[in-house]
Amino acid sequence: MISFSHVYKTYRGNEGRASHALRDVSLEIQKGEFVFLTGPSGAGKTTLFRLMSAFDRPSSGVASVAGYEIAQLTAATLPHFRRRIGVVFQDFKLLRDRTVFENVALPLDIRGDTGSSLQRRVMDGLDGVGLAHKADEFPESLSGGEQQRVAIARALIHKPGLLIADEPTGNLDPELSAEIMNLFERANAQGTTVFVATHDHAMVKSRAKRVLKIHAGQMGEGLWVSP
Amino acid sequence: MGFSLIAQDLKQVLRTWRRQPVTASATLVVLSASLALIGFMLVTSLNMKRILATWGEKVHLSVYLEDDVSPNVISALQAKLKSMPDVRDVEMISKKQAADFFREQMASYAPDLLDDSEFATPFPASLKVHLAEGINQDGSVERMDAMAKSIGGLDGVEDVSYGQSWVRSYSSFFQTVSAGGAVIGLILLMGSLFVIGNSVRASINQRRDEIEILELVGASREAIRRPYLIEGLIIGFIAALIALTINLGLFVWEVGLMKSSFAFARMATEIRYLNPLEAIGFVAVATMIGGMASLFTVRSLNDGWAAARRVRGDA
Ligand SMILES: Nc1ncnc2c1ncn2[C@@H]1O[C@H](COP(=O)(O)OP(=O)(O)OP(=O)(O)O)[C@@H](O)[C@H]1O
Ligand SMILES: [Mg+2]
Numbered sequence: 001m002i003s004f005s006h007v008y009k010t011y012r013g014n015e016g017r018a019s020h021a022l023r024d025v026s027l028e029i030q031k032g033e034f035v036f037l038t039g040p041s042g043a044g045k046t047t048l049f050r051l052m053s054a055f056d057r058p059s060s061g062v063a064s065v066a067g068y069e070i071a072q073l074t075a076a077t078l079p080h081f082r083r084r085i086g087v088v089f090q091d092f093k094l095l096r097d098r099t100v101f102e103n104v105a106l107p108l109d110i111r112g113d114t115g116s117s118l119q120r121r122v123m124d125g126l127d128g129v130g131l132a133h134k135a136d137e138f139p140e141s142l143s144g145g146e147q148q149r150v151a152i153a154r155a156l157i158h159k160p161g162l163l164i165a166d167e168p169t170g171n172l173d174p175e176l177s178a179e180i181m182n183l184f185e186r187a188n189a190q191g192t193t194v195f196v197a198t199h200d201h202a203m204v205k206s207r208a209k210r211v212l213k214i215h216a217g218q219m220g221e222g223l224w225v226s227p
Numbered sequence: 228m229g230f231s232l233i234a235q236d237l238k239q240v241l242r243t244w245r246r247q248p249v250t251a252s253a254t255l256v257v258l259s260a261s262l263a264l265i266g267f268m269l270v271t272s273l274n275m276k277r278i279l280a281t282w283g284e285k286v287h288l289s290v291y292l293e294d295d296v297s298p299n300v301i302s303a304l305q306a307k308l309k310s311m312p313d314v315r316d317v318e319m320i321s322k323k324q325a326a327d328f329f330r331e332q333m334a335s336y337a338p339d340l341l342d343d344s345e346f347a348t349p350f351p352a353s354l355k356v357h358l359a360e361g362i363n364q365d366g367s368v369e370r371m372d373a374m375a376k377s378i379g380g381l382d383g384v385e386d387v388s389y390g391q392s393w394v395r396s397y398s399s400f401f402q403t404v405s406a407g408g409a410v411i412g413l414i415l416l417m418g419s420l421f422v423i424g425n426s427v428r429a430s431i432n433q434r435r436d437e438i439e440i441l442e443l444v445g446a447s448r449e450a451i452r453r454p455y456l457i458e459g460l461i462i463g464f465i466a467a468l469i470a471l472t473i474n475l476g477l478f479v480w481e482v483g484l485m486k487s488s489f490a491f492a493r494m495a496t497e498i499r500y501l502n503p504l505e506a507i508g509f510v511a512v513a514t515m516i517g518g519m520a521s522l523f524t525v526r527s528l529n530d531g532w533a534a535a536r537r538v539r540g541d542a
Contacts, residue, residue, distance in 0.1 A: 079446065082442075082443060082444060
């Protein structure tokens with residue numbers, strides 16, 4: 001599902017000095033896997049997810065996701081690729097002047113779904129993150145944790161083949177975090193490949209999944225075994 | 228589905244305007260004003276062309292005959308004139324006809340004059356030479372000069388006249404005004420494009436986040452661009468309607484003014500506003516320009532990688 005080979009992402013600093021946010025990253029994630037990504041702040045987690053969601057292109061190396069090579073995506077193929085994946089961005093990326101309902105409905109909306117089936121799916125999705133009662137509110141009036149759950153509902157609403165979530169429980173209390181993780185596991189059980197970045201070591205430990213570690217732009221691998 | 232899509236786009240356009248009412252109305256005002264100017268020049272130039280054409284039809288050479296010229300000479304002269312290349316028709320105006328015509332003309336301008344008994348001036352008989360179409364227009368003033376000169380030398384001809392001075396000055400005035408109008412029109416048109424593009428750019432900047440997010444969830448380029456295209460079309464359309472309304476008001480006012488003035492009363496009946504077809508054309512062109520300006524603007528941002536482009540220092 002995801003295959004990176006010697007991928008670099010290089011930013012040029014203020015004095016023109018190049019710094020590598022990702023350095024020679026190679027990794028393989030199979031279809032149907034559930035994988036955690038951990039690493040300290042500034043390690044490159046968001047950078048990695050940006051490349052995976054074709055938010056941005058690698059500076060060098062080959063990154064392919066869901067059968068598409070990121071660097072080769074064109075304006076015409078880009079939407080097709082993005083409709084196949086679901087992304088929870090660290091900063092949520094909700095539309096400010098659309099309601100919670102409209103935000104969650106977006107992935108269905110853009111592929112032309114309408115009517116009562118859309119209505120039902122969106123309300124089910126909101127129910128799953130415990131926000132059905134906020135359907136008609138605007139994101140601005142929600143708490144950080146609530147906005148995060150709206151972003152999660154939106155990322156899952158179209159049953160994507162791949163879910164990428166950048167610290168999806170960063171603003172949530174332990175109970176809510178556990179519920180969201182259960183939601184991801186349910187999606188995973190239905191065939192969605194899940195890749196989640198998190199700082200929450202306790203949660204990673206408790207779930208006994210494959211774990212990738214990133215540090216200063218470089219990848220390592222480890223497996224947490226539940227006690 | 229198509230209908231609900233457009234309804235959604237309209238909703239977005241309204242949302243944009245509600246958020247930036249000042250920008251939106253400033254755009255509308257500037258655009259309406261420049262379209263009104265363009266429209267004014269259009270009306271002016273159309274009317275000048277019309278007047279030139281209708282007056283042109285009336286342009287003819289008056290060949291005044293010597294006082295006691297024989298009928299034989301007249302018919303020979305008539306035949307000779309008819310055989311000239313630019314002549315459409317030759318008409319005999321007798322002394323009596325000339326006097327009647329003069330009286331009739333005077334009746335509308337200066338009725339008092341007719342009561343003046345001194346005004347029974349005898350008029351010479353003449354041949355009215357109607358010219359073939361086209362000769363009175365552009366650049367043919369020289370041709371008419373040459374023609375008048377050669378006719379002046381013919382047997383039985385006393386004098387030739389054709390309103391040389393006004394034909395010449397009107398046609399050169401018209402050419403100057405048309406050229407000047409075209410230049411100003413072009414400048415205004417470019418200004419309008421800029422204004423529309425700018426307004427759409429403002430709403431795009433305001434909606435940069437939205438475009439990025441729509442791209443990131445996989446909305447197609449067309450779906451993202453459509454609301455902006457529609458915004459441009461609407462701005463162009465509304466501004467054109469406002470401009471036409473302003474122009475019509477000005478035109479009616481102007482005609483009223485001309486009617487009340489002796490010198491222009493006759494002209495007031497000859498000029499007209501844009502006919503419905505021209506008005507529709509004007510609105511259609513302005514609407515299209517609006518759509519195009521916004522399309523060009525949105526195209527520069529919405530390429531699928533809008534979000535990535537904002538990342539600074541990308542190597
Ligand atoms: N646009 C950019 N320009 C320059 N440097 C950047 C840019 N984006 C990220 N970086 C750098 O790349 C490195 C990795 O950043 P990244 O956001 O991927 O970290 P992270 O692992 O997601 O951290 P966090 O846990 O705090 O979210 C950082 O050192 C950061 O300063
Ligand atoms: Mg991050």
